[in-house]
Amino acid sequence: MTEAVSRPTLEAVAARAGVSRATVSRVVNGGDGVREPLAERVRQAVEELGYVPNQAARSLVTKRHDAVAVVIAEPEARVFADPFFALQLRGISKELTAHDNQLVLLLTEGRADHARVARYLAGGHVDGALVFSLHLDDPLPGLIRNAGVPTVFGGRPDWSDGTPGPLYVDSDNRGGAREAVRHLVDLGRTRIAHITGALDQTSAVDRLDGYRDVMGEADPRLVVESDFTPGGGERAMRELLDRCPDVDAVFAANDLTALGALRVLRERGRRVPEDVAVIGFDDVLPVAEEADPPLTTVRQDIEEMGRLMARLLLRGLAGRARGAAPADAAVSSVVLPTTLIRRASA
Amino acid sequence: MTEAVSRPTLEAVAARAGVSRATVSRVVNGGDGVREPLAERVRQAVEELGYVPNQAARSLVTKRHDAVAVVIAEPEARVFADPFFALQLRGISKELTAHDNQLVLLLTEGRADHARVARYLAGGHVDGALVFSLHLDDPLPGLIRNAGVPTVFGGRPDWSDGTPGPLYVDSDNRGGAREAVRHLVDLGRTRIAHITGALDQTSAVDRLDGYRDVMGEADPRLVVESDFTPGGGERAMRELLDRCPDVDAVFAANDLTALGALRVLRERGRRVPEDVAVIGFDDVLPVAEEADPPLTTVRQDIEEMGRLMARLLLRGLAGRARGAAPADAAVSSVVLPTTLIRRASA
Numbered sequence: 001m002t003e004a005v006s007r008p009t010l011e012a013v014a015a016r017a018g019v020s021r022a023t024v025s026r027v028v029n030g031g032d033g034v035r036e037p038l039a040e041r042v043r044q045a046v047e048e049l050g051y052v053p054n055q056a057a058r059s060l061v062t063k064r065h066d067a068v069a070v071v072i073a074e075p076e077a078r079v080f081a082d083p084f085f086a087l088q089l090r091g092i093s094k095e096l097t098a099h100d101n102q103l104v105l106l107l108t109e110g111r112a113d114h115a116r117v118a119r120y121l122a123g124g125h126v127d128g129a130l131v132f133s134l135h136l137d138d139p140l141p142g143l144i145r146n147a148g149v150p151t152v153f154g155g156r157p158d159w160s161d162g163t164p165g166p167l168y169v170d171s172d173n174r175g176g177a178r179e180a181v182r183h184l185v186d187l188g189r190t191r192i193a194h195i196t197g198a199l200d201q202t203s204a205v206d207r208l209d210g211y212r213d214v215m216g217e218a219d220p221r222l223v224v225e226s227d228f229t230p231g232g233g234e235r236a237m238r239e240l241l242d243r244c245p246d247v248d249a250v251f252a253a254n255d256l257t258a259l260g261a262l263r264v265l266r267e268r269g270r271r272v273p274e275d276v277a278v279i280g281f282d283d284v285l286p287v288a289e290e291a292d293p294p295l296t297t298v299r300q301d302i303e304e305m306g307r308l309m310a311r312l313l314l315r316g317l318a319g320r321a322r323g324a325a326p327a328d329a330a331v332s333s334v335v336l337p338t339t340l341i342r343r344a345s346a
Numbered sequence: 347m348t349e350a351v352s353r354p355t356l357e358a359v360a361a362r363a364g365v366s367r368a369t370v371s372r373v374v375n376g377g378d379g380v381r382e383p384l385a386e387r388v389r390q391a392v393e394e395l396g397y398v399p400n401q402a403a404r405s406l407v408t409k410r411h412d413a414v415a416v417v418i419a420e421p422e423a424r425v426f427a428d429p430f431f432a433l434q435l436r437g438i439s440k441e442l443t444a445h446d447n448q449l450v451l452l453l454t455e456g457r458a459d460h461a462r463v464a465r466y467l468a469g470g471h472v473d474g475a476l477v478f479s480l481h482l483d484d485p486l487p488g489l490i491r492n493a494g495v496p497t498v499f500g501g502r503p504d505w506s507d508g509t510p511g512p513l514y515v516d517s518d519n520r521g522g523a524r525e526a527v528r529h530l531v532d533l534g535r536t537r538i539a540h541i542t543g544a545l546d547q548t549s550a551v552d553r554l555d556g557y558r559d560v561m562g563e564a565d566p567r568l569v570v571e572s573d574f575t576p577g578g579g580e581r582a583m584r585e586l587l588d589r590c591p592d593v594d595a596v597f598a599a600n601d602l603t604a605l606g607a608l609r610v611l612r613e614r615g616r617r618v619p620e621d622v623a624v625i626g627f628d629d630v631l632p633v634a635e636e637a638d639p640p641l642t643t644v645r646q647d648i649e650e651m652g653r654l655m656a657r658l659l660l661r662g663l664a665g666r667a668r669g670a671a672p673a674d675a676a677v678s679s680v681v682l683p684t685t686l687i688r689r690a691s692a
Contacts, residue, residue, distance in 0.1 A: 067466055076439040076449075080432035089453070093422040097455040102466045103422075105451035107435070109443040120413055120448045125471040 016045035027322065046318070064321070067102040068313060069126040069149075071117055073133045073140055076107040082228070082256060083284040084302055085133070088154060091306025092130060099314055101127075111138060118143030128313045130154065130306075136200040141166070150320070152313045154305060156333075158202045167316065168333045169308045171300035173203050173281075176338030177210025180251050180279045180298050183340060185214065189249035189277055193222040195236040195261060197253035204228070207253050207281060222247065226257055233260025241268055248276055249346065255280040255287045258295055262345070266292070277346035293344035300338050308334055362391035373668065392664070410667070413448040414659060415472040415495075417463055419479045419486055422453040428574070428602060429630040430648055431479070434500060437652025438476060445660055447473075457484060464489030474659045476500065476652075482546040487512070496666065498659045500651060502679075504548045513662065514679045515654045517646035519549050519627075522684030523556025526597050526625045526644050529686060531560065535595035535623055539568040541582040541607060543599035550574070553599050553627060568593065572603055579606025587614060594622055595692065601626040601633045604641055608691070612638070623692035639690035646684050654680055 014024045019042060027034050027042040034042070070092060072079050079085045089105070096103045104126055106117050121129055121144060129144060132154025144151050153168035184192045194211040197204030208223070215222075221243045226232040233252060237260060240247055252258035258280030262272060270276050272293055280288060283299035312331045319331070360370045365388060373380050373388040380388070416438060418425050425431045435451070442449045450472055452463050467475055467490060475490060478500025490497050499514035530538045540557040543550030554569070561568075567589045572578040579598060583606060586593055598604035604626030608618060616622050618639055626634060629645035658677045665677070 065466075065469065065471075066462075067471075077436060080426070080429075080435070083426075086426035089426070090423060093453050093455060097459060100462060102459075102462050103453040104466070104471075105453055107439050107449040107451055109439060113443060113448075116412075116446060116448050120411075120450070123411065123471075125411075125413075125450075125469075 012049055013042065013045045016049060017041045043322075047315070064127050064317070065102075065125065066100060067104050067126045068096055068310065069104045069106055069121055069129040071106050071121075071129060071131045071140070073111070073114070073131065073135060073138055075110045078229075079107065083287060084254070084282055087284065087302040088132060088306040088309075091303035091308075092310045093306075095307045095310035095314075101310075101314065111135075114138065114140045115143065118147055121149045122147035127317055128152070130309045130313060132309075134158075134201065135198065150313065150316055152309045152316070154309050156202045156206075158205075165333070167312060167331060169305050169312065170203075170333070170335050171305065172335055172338050173206035174210040174213070176281065176298040176300065176340075177207040177251065178213050179338070179340050180281070181211050181214040183296075183342075184249040184251065184277055184279065184346060187249070187273075187277055187346065191219075191222065191244060191247045192249040192251065193224065193240050193244065193247045195224050195226045195233060195240070195250060195252045195257050197226065197228045197257070199225055201228075204253055211251060219244070226253065228254050228257060230256045230260040230263075233257035234264050235260075237261040237264035241270075250276060250278045252278065252280050255282045255284050255291075255295060255297055258297070258345075259287065259291055262291060262293075262295075273344065273346050279340075279346045283341050288341070288343070291345065296343045296346040297341050298338050299341045301336060305336060308336075358395055359388065359391045362395060363387045389668075393661070410473050410663070411448075411471065412446060413450050413472045414442055414656065415450045415452055415467055415475040417452050417467075417475060417477045417486070419457070419460070419477065419481060419484055421456045424575075425453065429633060430600070430628055433630065433648040434478060434652040434655075437649035437654075438656045439652075440649075441653045441656035441660075447656075447660065457481075460484065460486045461489065464493055467495045468493035473663055474498070476655045476659060478655075480504075480547065481544065496659065496662055498655045498662070500655050502548045502552075504551075511679070513658055513677060515651050515658065516549075516679070516681050517651065518681055518684050519552035520556040520559070522627065522644040522646065522686075523553040523597065524559050525684070525686050526627070527557050527560040529642075529688075530595040530597065530623055530625065530692060533595070533619075533623055533692065537565075537568065537590060537593045538595040538597065539570065539586050539590065539593045541570050541572045541579060541586070541596060541598045541603050543572065543574045543603070545571055547574075550599055557597060565590070572599065574600050574603060576602045576606040576609075579603035580610050581606075583607040583610035587616075596622060596624045598624065598626050601628045601630050601637075601641060601643055604643070604691075605633065605637055608637060608639075608641075619690065619692050625686075625692045629687050634687070634689070637691070642689045642692040643687050644684050645687045647682060651682060654682075 010021055010024055014021045024042050027039050072085055093103050128150040130152055134157050141157055153166055156168050156170045157166050196208050224236040224240050226236040250261055252261055258278055265272055265276055272278055280295050280297035283297045288295040288297050316331045356367055356370055360367045370388050373385050418431055439449050474496040476498055480503050487503055499512055502514050502516045503512050542554050570582040570586050572582040596607055598607055604624055611618055611622055618624055626641050626643035629643045634641040634643050662677045
């Protein structure tokens, strides 16, 4: 059941840097007495191989817990209802396990519980945190910064209080949306609608911006606000058909929303894609493949996003352990490209 | 999003016990100076109302973290694939949140990570643990006992090393299985098969025992071992049809297994229930309701099991906080009844 994971060894780092194991160990564990050009060579080998020192050796000198918190800023029920989160957790779990770090998932019933989550993070129970699905005005990022816990965000956080840029992993939401809408234009569609995600999240705003990059402000009635859920997609599609009966294409902000839209189109006797073409976002399987008809969608590599978040955090922590300033830890935010996956719906 | 939860107050306990708030507070927080009959009246009111003292008051004297670990002894991927776990977590999350305790879910890639989980539990990061889906020979329960972490199990653990009985919440798996098989007998079926769950789990063994209570050892070829997954159910159903083409009923150890069996029966052109009647176990929605045909199944109240696990643990912790021996904490294991839910498949 456990996937075999090849983890770079101390030996591999020593071989790559052309130094002894003892030298690698001294550098990695923050000890002194290694000349700078040599130490730098070791650090470079560590970065290139993605090496993270093993627990026993490290805990002697670094007081680490070898535990990383994951906070999904959504109620527990939604975490289990949207396969997006399971995929992101899968990537995180594999990466943390490969480095013998414990995944500590902090579940909540909603935003009212975020102060308690921040207390737990501040309580010295984990080395860092991976936080995703943030909503605007959520006090969580501020609370986490106050707690001084190293954090990597999933999705670009949106704040402008002068704090230096947060570390995050995101998809090219705007570019992906543009590609989807251009595809609908290329199909000859002219009344192209957009069902948005929750607009207090940057991913939803970016996808709306991508839609507008192609469509301009054309007909504002073609944009309906929704919330990334199948039920929200149904409501939005009904509203859309009432407002603009001539709609001939829908770009939905995610696959679950597209599912809801497909259901309503079927109910109202509109054929997909003949009458209305539909495109989603995410490519969460089996949702997209088993949709009726199978869903054309913008794929983001969600599992890889999770893996990268964990990797960035562990590297940052390793950098701190050897006393590097965060800026020198060879970590920076990542934006992954998306791919349009063509199936039957558009 | 957060469900409104009415939480018993200190005042309510004082009123019920007929004492002052200060007296309740002293008893609850383990202080001395309260005469025994009075203290006993307070404790009784606490138990009756299910009162758990609030964090601020308690943490002053008890050094609690107000955090409870949840460990599901399955790989992360299975946790998200089987709605059973989501439901149990839902109940746990609601109960812990109502008492302002943080749910700390410790995910793993498999059994190889259980030593790390035990280290985290022993590290003083949580007040107690809720552990479910244990498999025989898993070192986890032993590791947890060594760590000295108060624990409530979901499902009866199976060990016989002389340790006093563990605290657990379970369903009446054997009784539920008996009711399912009796229903198949009442329908006039004579070649009734059983697709088992993972037989290194007590729930699977108990359901098999329930089947045998009704069927005896009739025809051992009618029992096929499986693993609680849809894929396992498919494999088992194929084997069963090859071994016993005259099978006219199947009691599957859970709904996901039944789904796999239904798929194979459809594939092989057997009508359900006309040719083969099928019964599942769990009643996880929407799986059971949306099955084709809708699934007759044995319902266990999974969310309530989660809620009760959390409640037992919090009461036990409150009891320890005021210095009660575990046996006096008015907590004991609970076995919940099951209900046969009749739909179209049997």
